[in-house]
Structures are given as C-alpha cells and as structure tokens.
Amino acid sequence: MKYYIIAGEASGDLHGSNLMKALKEKDLNAEFRFWGGDLMQNVGGTLVKHYRDLAFMGFLEVAKNISTILKNIKFCKEDILNYKPDVLILIDYPGFNLRIAEFAKKENLKVIYYISPQLWAWKEGRVEKIRNFVDEMLVILPFEKDFYKKHSVESHFVGHPLLDAISDLKPIDIEQFKSENNLNKKEIIALLPGSRAQEVKKMLALMTSVKSQFPDYQFVIAGAPSLGKEFYEHFVEKDVSFISNKTYDLLRCSTAALVTSGTATLETALLNIPEIVCYKTSRISYEIGKRVVKNLKYISLVNLIMDKEIVTELIQNQLTTKNLVIHLKEILNGPKREKMLEDFAFLREKLGGKGASDSAADIILKTIKM
Numbered sequence: 001m002k003y004y005i006i007a008g009e010a011s012g013d014l015h016g017s018n019l020m021k022a023l024k025e026k027d028l029n030a031e032f033r034f035w036g037g038d039l040m041q042n043v044g045g046t047l048v049k050h051y052r053d054l055a056f057m058g059f060l061e062v063a064k065n066i067s068t069i070l071k072n073i074k075f076c077k078e079d080i081l082n083y084k085p086d087v088l089i090l091i092d093y094p095g096f097n098l099r100i101a102e103f104a105k106k107e108n109l110k111v112i113y114y115i116s117p118q119l120w121a122w123k124e125g126r127v128e129k130i131r132n133f134v135d136e137m138l139v140i141l142p143f144e145k146d147f148y149k150k151h152s153v154e155s156h157f158v159g160h161p162l163l164d165a166i167s168d169l170k171p172i173d174i175e176q177f178k179s180e181n182n183l184n185k186k187e188i189i190a191l192l193p194g195s196r197a198q199e200v201k202k203m204l205a206l207m208t209s210v211k212s213q214f215p216d217y218q219f220v221i222a223g224a225p226s227l228g229k230e231f232y233e234h235f236v237e238k239d240v241s242f243i244s245n246k247t248y249d250l251l252r253c254s255t256a257a258l259v260t261s262g263t264a265t266l267e268t269a270l271l272n273i274p275e276i277v278c279y280k281t282s283r284i285s286y287e288i289g290k291r292v293v294k295n296l297k298y299i300s301l302v303n304l305i306m307d308k309e310i311v312t313e314l315i316q317n318q319l320t321t322k323n324l325v326i327h328l329k330e331i332l333n334g335p336k337r338e339k340m341l342e343d344f345a346f347l348r349e350k351l352g353g354k355g356a357s358d359s360a361a362d363i364i365l366k367t368i369k370m
Helices: 010-026 038-043 059-064 066-083 094-106 124-133 142-150 162-167 174-180 197-213 229-235 247-252 263-270 283-292 301-306 321-332 335-351 356-369
Strands: 002-007 031-036 046-050 087-091 111-114 136-139 155-157 187-192 217-223 240-244 254-260 275-279 312-315
Touching (some): 002 010, 002 094, 010 031, 010 038, 010 162, 087 094, 087 356, 094 124, 162 335, 162 356, 174 247, 197 229, 217 229, 254 263, 263 275, 301 335, 321 335
Parallel strands (some): 031 046, 111 136, 187 217, 187 254, 217 240, 275 312
C-alpha cells in the first residue's frame, strides 16, 4: 500500500513515526511519502518537506507568511496527485490539513484524520469539514469521542500514542547520563522551551532567569531537533547546559521541569516528572487568541484531560521570574510535589494502556480495503 502522511509539527513527527512502524509491521509492502521530520524519516520512505519549514506560530506570523503557506498547499495537492496514494493520513495541523482533506475527497481519495485538531477549544465550526471530507476520525483524548458524537461525527478512540513511546523506554542510569553529557553532579531541572525559534528565545530568557535562586541544581535545555546547537549557545553558562535529541532521557533524569505549553506538558507528566507549564506570546497574538479560543479553563493537556488543575499554568503576564521561583520551589519537594505525582498516576489510567499506534494502523488498513 502507498501511504501519504502529513504532519506539520514536532509532536506529529513523533506520532507519525510510531504509526508508520505499526503499519510496516502489518503491511510488509508499505510505502511512505510524507511531510514530517527526522523521526518519520528514520522509519523510512520519502520526506517531502520538514516541519521546521512549515511551523508558523501566532496570528501575526501566519499572516506574514501566508504566501509561503499557500504555495505549500498548492505543491502538496500536486504531489498527492502525482504519488496516487491508497490513503491520505492527516495528523493534527488543521489549518493546512483540512484544506488538503477537502481537495483529497474531491479526488476520491480515502482520508483518515489521526489526532484531532483541538476543535473543542476553538473553531468548532470546522467539525463540518471533518464530517464532509474525512472518512475516519481517530482521536487520542477520551473526551474527544463525546465531542464528535455531539456533532454527529463517528470517531474511534484509539488511546494516546505517547503511552506507546514511553512504555518502550529502557531503564536509565542517571549518573551515567550526566557523565556522558558532560553534566555535573547536581540534580537537574529540565527546560523544555518549545520547538519554534521565536518562542524558544522568549521562553528560555524567562526560564533561565530563576537560576540564581536554585544554586543546588543545574538547568538543562532540551534542544529541539529543528534548531541547531549554535541557536542555544547564547543561553549556555554555568549550571545551564544544552542537550539535543534526548528529551525523554533528560526528563527521566530530572527532578522537575519547566515546560512550554503543548504536547510536551503531557509527555512530562506521563514520564512522572513534576512540572510548571509556561506560555507567553506577543500581546497582539494573545489578545486575538483570547477572543477566538472558547472559554477553556486550562491550556495544558494534563489539566484538560483531568478537568482540574494538576500542574500550575503560568500564562502571559503570570509568567514572571518571581512566580516561577515560587512554584518551582513547591514542586522540588514537599506535599505539592507528592500530590502531583499521585495525580499523574490517575492521568495514566484515564488515557488507557499502550497500543494506540497499533489500533490506528488496524483501522487504516480496514478503511483502505473497504
């Protein structure tokens, strides 16, 4: 079978790679052509465009790059027609992927959406496009199935693919990890500032500003694969180090983490590392966002899934050095740390066990044969 997959962000690259592995196990003749990243490329197939060339953050950046986005959409349509896949698999990335879904449906291609856009947060009207242009909707959060049912869209809850990625990890020796990565003996506070250049600069400036208040710890930046080592060098100093492409290992060796909102907040929780969720964008983008996003109580997946505040969210003006220091001290030791770890156990139960990628692959193959 020929599979055309579109993932436009780092998290999509991770989930896409695990899905590709599951498909290869079930379809020995699987061929892949995809938009994604290094993880998908490592599985095999042809990488058309890397997500680092697709990720535009915030309303202003999207507006400034609209001509590039439109050119990418045009190119993608032509590439799909030339490739003639048996199925088109779309992973999140709704602004781009929903346009491609509409095009593909008109061309009588089978369209599967794996990992729902956050329509329950904003642009709920896009559900109509899912209903009209998508053959199978595969969701990974338990409340999403009810959301789609409310809109008369049949969906399949396959479980969360992060549980697949995390359950396959081998035990790690913390002291060996520190030695191999030229870290000192101090306990680690991991910094996960995101994957887009503009947000990383903003987040790291704030995250590293607390360093002097925690002399017994070392801060280690989890580098994004899409950004080179030289990008981070400005932030590296005494007790602030940088490690690339080892985020899960870094987290597992850490005592706590400061994490920019996104999939990384859930990854950190599933790895059982107490965290603070940090998010700050331009004032204009934030004000626009407040008006288009529905009235959600939380921005982190951890809190949304559990429907209560498990991890502290410091958003926009709340994200200050003072607040970071206060809340970081609370999760390094003491009752708040212990309560957070208890809640993480309930979170894992709610998301179910491993097998999301496998279940998704089964549904995809069944759809192709229909």
